[in-house]
Amino acid sequence: MISGSLMNATTIFYMLSTLAFFIYMAGRNKQIGLAGSTLAWTGFAIQTVALGLRWKESYDMGVGHAPMSNLYESVVFFAWSIVLIFGIIDAKYKYRVIGAFVMPFALLGMTWGQLYLPSDISPLMPALQSNWLTYHVISCFLGYAAFAVACGVSIMYLIKAKSEQKGDEAAGGILSVFPPTRVLDDLNYKAIMVGFPLLTLGIITGAAWANYAWGTYWSWDPKETWSLIVWFVYAAFLHARFTKGWVGKRAAWLSIIGFAATIFCYLGVNLLLSGLHSYGGM
Amino acid sequence: MTTEHRSVSDQVMQTFASLRLTMAVLILLALVSIIGTVIPQGQLPPEYVASIGGEQGNRFRLYGLLGFFDMYHAWWFQGLLVLLSINLLACTIKRLPHVWRIATRPDTTLSSAQEAAATCSVVLDLPESINRDRLTAAVTAVAGRPVVTEQDHELHLFVQKRPWARLAVYGVHASVILIFIGAIIGNIFGFKGFVAIPEGDTVSSFTDRKGQERPLGFELRCDQFTVSFYDAPGGGPSQMPKEFKSILTLTENGKEIPGYTHARLIVNEPLTYKGITFYQSSYGNTGNHTFTVGTTRLTVSSEETAHLPDGSSMHLIEAVQDVSPFLPGKSGPAARIDVHPANSGPAVTLLSLANYPEENKREAARLSLPIITYQGGTERPYTGLQVNKDPGVWVVWIGSLLMCIGLYVAFFLPHQRIWFRFGHARLVIAGHTTKSQAAFRQRLERIEQELKATLQQEEKP
Numbered sequence: 001m002i003s004g005s006l007m008n009a010t011t012i013f014y015m016l017s018t019l020a021f022f023i024y025m026a027g028r029n030k031q032i033g034l035a036g037s038t039l040a041w042t043g044f045a046i047q048t049v050a051l052g053l054r055w056k057e058s059y060d061m062g063v064g065h066a067p068m069s070n071l072y073e074s075v076v077f078f079a080w081s082i083v084l085i086f087g088i089i090d091a092k093y094k095y096r097v098i099g100a101f102v103m104p105f106a107l108l109g110m111t112w113g114q115l116y117l118p119s120d121i122s123p124l125m126p127a128l129q130s131n132w133l134t135y136h137v138i139s140c141f142l143g144y145a146a147f148a149v150a151c152g153v154s155i156m157y158l159i160k161a162k163s164e165q166k167g168d169e170a171a172g173g174i175l176s177v178f179p180p181t182r183v184l185d186d187l188n189y190k191a192i193m194v195g196f197p198l199l200t201l202g203i204i205t206g207a208a209w210a211n212y213a214w215g216t217y218w219s220w221d222p223k224e225t226w227s228l229i230v231w232f233v234y235a236a237f238l239h240a241r242f243t244k245g246w247v248g249k250r251a252a253w254l255s256i257i258g259f260a261a262t263i264f265c266y267l268g269v270n271l272l273l274s275g276l277h278s279y280g281g282m
Numbered sequence: 283m284t285t286e287h288r289s290v291s292d293q294v295m296q297t298f299a300s301l302r303l304t305m306a307v308l309i310l311l312a313l314v315s316i317i318g319t320v321i322p323q324g325q326l327p328p329e330y331v332a333s334i335g336g337e338q339g340n341r342f343r344l345y346g347l348l349g350f351f352d353m354y355h356a357w358w359f360q361g362l363l364v365l366l367s368i369n370l371l372a373c374t375i376k377r378l379p380h381v382w383r384i385a386t387r388p389d390t391t392l393s394s395a396q397e398a399a400a401t402c403s404v405v406l407d408l409p410e411s412i413n414r415d416r417l418t419a420a421v422t423a424v425a426g427r428p429v430v431t432e433q434d435h436e437l438h439l440f441v442q443k444r445p446w447a448r449l450a451v452y453g454v455h456a457s458v459i460l461i462f463i464g465a466i467i468g469n470i471f472g473f474k475g476f477v478a479i480p481e482g483d484t485v486s487s488f489t490d491r492k493g494q495e496r497p498l499g500f501e502l503r504c505d506q507f508t509v510s511f512y513d514a515p516g517g518g519p520s521q522m523p524k525e526f527k528s529i530l531t532l533t534e535n536g537k538e539i540p541g542y543t544h545a546r547l548i549v550n551e552p553l554t555y556k557g558i559t560f561y562q563s564s565y566g567n568t569g570n571h572t573f574t575v576g577t578t579r580l581t582v583s584s585e586e587t588a589h590l591p592d593g594s595s596m597h598l599i600e601a602v603q604d605v606s607p608f609l610p611g612k613s614g615p616a617a618r619i620d621v622h623p624a625n626s627g628p629a630v631t632l633l634s635l636a637n638y639p640e641e642n643k644r645e646a647a648r649l650s651l652p653i654i655t656y657q658g659g660t661e662r663p664y665t666g667l668q669v670n671k672d673p674g675v676w677v678v679w680i681g682s683l684l685m686c687i688g689l690y691v692a693f694f695l696p697h698q699r700i701w702f703r704f705g706h707a708r709l710v711i712a713g714h715t716t717k718s719q720a721a722f723r724q725r726l727e728r729i730e731q732e733l734k735a736t737l738q739q740e741e742k743p
Binding site: 123132196197201211226232233 | 301302513548685
């Protein structure tokens with residue numbers, strides 16, 4: 001199918017983009033940084049077409065639904081969301097080097113999806129036949145993507161903060177292309193300010209859907225509980241800014257832990273624990 | 283009041299309203315919530331109980347004592363949620379009056395303290411001749427209509443945007459409490475239960491979660507239950523279910539209720555009458571089946587376990603009265619059953635055919651069991667419905683809506699204030715914003731440029 005080939009092309013573009021950002025980080029050549037962003041945007045455009053085609057192909061097969069119904073589709077949509085959020089931040093703030101810490105997440109997702117996951121379009125089981133599926137998945141994954149960007153920025157923050165402490169800032173090297181810690185801290189906060197309301201919306205649409213399908217908006221199923229754990233961690237992050245002793249490195253660590261919990265909520269729960277979201281497994 | 287002489291209630295308030303408590307409770311909630319995702323909750327599978335050393339083991343008793351098998355309802359978990367609520371309320375009581383004052387009664391004059399706390403400020407030299415009207419007109423044109431105050435021979439002009447956005451964070455905090463209240467209302471005044479209705483039967487009660495029968499207040503008949511399947515790629519039905527559908531008729535005192543005759547109920551499209559909602563949740567077959575085991579005749583109901591004379595037990599997986607569509611060339615009744623040996627070894631699955639005793643004998647020899655022969659049975663499909671009443675759910679949705687709106691306003695709509703103070707040929711412009719400082723600086727720069735252009739030259743005669 002055409003959409004499958006386009007997804008492969010997308011993976012290659014994300015790979016080239018990641019490479020370009022790595023070279024940019026090492027060599028500080030502005031042209032290469034620009035190339036990294038252009039490649040990411042091109043891959044994003046191709047993937048958008050691929051997602052649209054896959055959506056259409058499902059209707060041609062008579063089992064029409066948004067391409068967000070199984071593990072393959074979700075990981076591909078996750079990659080798309082990460083590049084979207086990164087693209088917006090890149091366009092707005094122009095700190096190209098962030099790409100070296102965010103694009104690998106998108107590349108990882110695409111590679112896993114394309115190489116290891118079954119990509120057949122399958123019909124929806126009765127529990128998934130609902131418009132809530134689309135709203136729920138879109139809000140969750142855009143939120144997750146914002147957390148991925150925040151995590152990448154937090155890793156940069158910790159590296160930069162370490163070098164600033166040692167005082168080898170003037171020495172230049174790779175770290176001189178990093179934005180100052182103040183900017184990284186701010187970007188981290190901004191990304192989570194986008195991700196947190198989206199996660200909240202994702203949990204609420206999930207609860208509304210569960211209430212519609214099963215008659216309970218909350219049943220402490222492992223997936224629900226983990227989404228709430230992620231929510232607690234980022235709620236703590238948002239309050240850390242106003243709390244003495246929690247600013248800076250600790251906040252960056254909270255953001256990284258938050259993303260680790262997000263990934264566990266997304267994958268760990270399906271692959272390691274059992275529960276209502278079992279259809280998300282392989 | 284000095285710190286040493288602070289009253290006890292003050293100190294308690296200080297503790298409950300502290301952000302450090304918020305951080306501690308949120309992180310603690312995140313950590314302990316993990317327990318219930320790793321340890322099974324509610325009905326424990328016997329394999330799990332065995333894996334932690336059985337019901338007499340220390341681990342089982344310890345977990346039970348700590349409430350780990352129903353941890354989200356354990357006193358200490360609920361206690362943490364109560365602590366979170368108290369923290370939220372205390373923070374609100376402590377901070378809201380101050381924020382309310384900022385939002386409703388702004389400082390319309392620029393004090394030196396305000397100037398120091400400003401996000402950004404600039405000073406313009408202007409001709410001394412500029413009067414109140416001209417300055418007000420110029421500010422109105424670039425920043426909106428100001429509040430004008432004259433104080434100590436100086437002119438103070440004040441404009442602001444979205445003072446109410448300050449309250450958003452308290453809206454978010456209130457929404458958490460509102461969701462808790464909704465959940466409590468649901469727990470006290472609502473119920474959840476289950477009812478299974480064989481096709482053609484009528485029920486007037488359901489079983490709640492405590493196992494008690496409760497009246498519905500009306501009658502519910504299952505006219506039909508069907509499962510449809512997606513088409514397989516090569517044509518014909520596949521194994522993938524497409525729709526579980528019950529056709530239901532509701533009656534009150536035997537009279538059909540308009541709009542509820544032959545009503546369709548499918549997954550994701552519940553049916554509500556008089557505040558009670560029905561959800562399509564399971565299905566199965568119900569009926570009785572006859573087997574001969576060795577020489578004993580045995581009646582087995584569709585979903586129960588039957589005990590065999592030798593101490594083993596059997597469980598019917600599925601039965602058909604005509605096997606030909608599934609086993610071409612064969613005919614007559616057939617049943618697939620699980621047999622659990624008496625010595626609690628692994629269960630075995632076997633197929634028993636009414637018309638082929640030789641095959642049953644072979645199966646028995648293969649599995650070293652007595653010969654089990656299915657004689658046939660009668661079966662009807664039943665539909666399993668979740669029955670639910672939750673008068674608190676609307677409170678939860680209102681809370682959720684409030685949370686989303688509150689988060690959006692708190693994160694993306696800043697409260698912006700700009701002061702202009704004019705005296706002795708100097709105009710001080712100071713601005714303060716709660717969020718998005720870069721965009722606000724740009725706004726202030728634009729205001730500065732435009733005021734320069736309109737005010738810096740002397741008025742032409």
